[in-house]
Amino acid sequence: MTASPLAPAWLEVPADPNALPAPVWPRSADRDGRGALVIGGVSAAVLTERYGTPLYVVDEGEARTRAREVLAAFRSAFEAIGTRAKVYYAGKAFLTGTVARWMADEGLAIDACSLGELEVALRAGVDPARIGLHGNNKSLAEIDRAVEAGLGAVVIDSWVEIERIAAAAERLGRVQQVRLRVNSGVHAHTHDFLATAHEDQKFGVRLDQAAEYVTRIRSFPALSFLGFHCHIGSQIFDSGGLAESAARLLEAHAAALQGGPVPELNLGGGFGIAYTSADDPTPIADLARTIADAVALECSRLDVPVPVVAFEPGRSIIGTAGVTLYTVGTVKDVLVQVAGEGAEARPTEHVRRYVSVDGGMSDNARPALYGAAYSARIASRESAADPALVRVAGKHCESGDIVVDAEYLPGDIAPGDLLAVPATGAYCWSLSSNYNHLGRPPVVAVSAGESTMIVRGETIDDLLARDLAFTTHAGPSSPTEPSPTGPPLADPPLTDPPEETDR
């Protein structure tokens, strides 16, 4: 088959539309004797029979192996330049109690950016000293909880936060370790590193303000300055930007050393993964070595000791461990006109096959939010049919509700087939919503042929539980508890159901 003119240029017609190419799929992905997709030793057919669809599947072995690989890569690269690396798992990518425990088990610290994420990590039993909190607008409750729990680091993101964190630490009789987030002026996705750090974005402070901030931080005995923090973006394949950012931060780091200790430097996360066959991410060990070499070079140029260097990878650890399973509901061919080339040329018509599944932008917002590309495979069977260009759409009432914009799948794809979308471990469950009153799907972990539900799916009752039109009492107190200010309020009267009309 030749490529469809409707397909993006990067998408090649696969030799086998049943293949599960690494590194898009978890290493355990395979097909069983019946051709069904198997992940972590469990077949997609068994998973969907037990848990239904849509279903988030997370391969525990893949998540743990990736965590170990990333940790080992940074440790060995930074040991080679005579220092230590710390690796925080960026919880924003995908954080449940179970995932937090896997990461802590594998020796990673946890990076949280909200009270909710922080509570997950704390309640999962993660050592507070190995949790960091960042965010450009932390509430006082978040700051209090972080300080009271004894977090290892809180990342300051604005002038006013210095005083807020210091006040909380003073009140609680603690000394809180803090980092300062700065903009290095390096953009992850371009080679066009900004000459100045005057970035038009909400995170961090300008590099040229760093000294003033550090002086202010050091003026509070309840704060202890750990060092600078920076995160230049996500889905980075090229280490050049990270190395450049490290070099720029080290200038500020060296200047800050004049006034006191600066034990660490945090370079954030953002290491890319493969979502489609077109993505060719740089191995994490290579990225780690390049960054370590840049840090060593710059420290020697500035004549300062090499600090402990911290990283916050999320996607590169959990992304490939996730696969979402859907059921195909409808298949529909749409004729699309493509303009001919040249003044005389007539437009040609081509078929785009819309395959609609039972989830969509509520379980994976990334295509709608960022135009993110994904790939897909039929999960319930293999097929000898020729590949056809399809667009996988969700079931939401929104034309931008696309799960996979373009993919070649066996042309006999039909209602009832299971469809698997790989690389959905990061920023899918964590960005999920209840749009159109769809319940969030369950999350099931697979490992060594066993499956375990780690987050249950939402039911209609869950969805309606906070809608006070359907509850019998409106307040937080139970009707049997005496109210501190008097007898319990009577339940609000339930209105009669509206009469049916023929409108």
Ligand code: PLP
């Ligand atoms: N650290 C910070 C401050 C971030 O904002 C992010 C993501 O945006 C991360 C770490 C994790 O990035 P990634 O999941 O791409 O590694």
